[in-house]
Amino acid sequence: xxxxxxxxxxxxxxxxxxxxxxxxxxxxxxxxxxxxxxxxxxxxxxxxxxxxxxxxxxxxxxxxxxxxxxxxxxxxxxxxxxxxxxxxxxxxxxxxxxxxxxxxxxxxxxxxxxxxxxxxxxxxxxxxxxxxxxxxxxxxxxxxxxxxxxxxxxxxxxxxxxxxxxxxxxxxxxxxxxx
Numbered sequence: 602x603x604x605x606x607x608x609x610x611x612x613x614x615x616x617x618x619x620x621x622x623x624x625x626x627x628x629x630x631x632x633x634x635x636x637x638x639x640x641x642x643x644x645x646x647x648x649x650x651x652x653x654x655x656x657x658x659x660x661x662x663x664x665x666x667x668x669x670x671x672x673x674x675x676x677x678x679x680x681x682x683x684x685x686x687x688x689x690x691x692x693x694x695x696x697x698x699x700x701x702x703x704x705x706x707x708x709x710x711x712x713x714x715x716x717x718x719x720x721x722x723x724x725x726x727x728x729x730x731x732x733x734x735x736x737x738x739x740x741x742x743x744x745x746x747x748x749x750x751x752x753x754x755x756x757x758x759x760x761x762x763x764x765x766x767x768x769x770x771x772x773x774x775x776x777x778x779x780x
Contacts, residue, residue, distance in 0.1 A: 610663050611746070613638045614739055617728045619719055623712045624648050624690075625705060634665025637672075638742065640731065642698065643712050645705040648690040650698065656685045658765035662753045667745030671738050672697050 613620060613635070620639040628636050628644075629651045636642055654661045661682060670678045673696045681688060694702040703711045719727055756762050760780045768775035 610635060610638065611743065614735060617724075617731070619727065619731050621712055621715055621719075623708050624699065625708055627651070630654060630661070631663045631665075634661055634663040634668075637665035637668040637698070638663075640734075641700055641715060643701045643703060643708065643715065644690045644693060644699040645708045646690055646702060647705060648693070650681075650688040650690075650693050651685060652681050653685040655683060658762050659756055660749065660752050662746075662749040664742050664746045664749070666749070667742040668738065669698070671741065 619641060621641045621643070622636045622639045623643055623645075624636060625645040625648055627649050629649075630653055633650050633652060652661050652666070666678060666682060669681065677696060680686065688696075688698075690699065690702055693699045701711060701715075761775075761777045764775050764777055
């Protein structure tokens with residue numbers, strides 16, 4: 602199942618046209634990670650970003666963490682992944698996670714204007730420019746997705762994950778053993 606999800610997600614890399622993402626409200630978990638794999642992200646003020654996977658006993662596994670690492674480095678990535686904290690739109694803009702931060706009522710017009718600018722250029726040039734940019738980070742993202750698949754498989758078969766699920770079902774604190 603996870604392999605199919607990775608293959609579907611990696612189709613993002615094979616699309617010839619740039620993918621522009623408009624973010625309003627929450628970008629959380631897999632949706633946030635998929636947005637990270639796209640070309641241009643524009644967020645409305647007040648948007649929030651979160652990777653809560655560890656709070657559910659699993660790890661992020663759709664490739665976005667690698668791209669987040671490329672954008673923000675070890676510290677910010679570790680903070681978001683290991684704590685599951687919420688990042689606001691202003692901080693996401695400061696870290697380059699989103700390239701533009703706009704008023705909520707301007708989000709659609711801004712994204713359409715970006716799209717118009719892109720399509721006004723020769724398609725062959727746009728396609729090749731996107732491929733050049735992708736090649737700067739795509740190999741690392743694909744490699745990360747392979748490691749994520751191994752890690753997620755391990756986590757799902759671990760005693761700690763079984764304990765996590767049992768504790769949730771029994772409404773008690775978990776007793777992890779590290780195995």
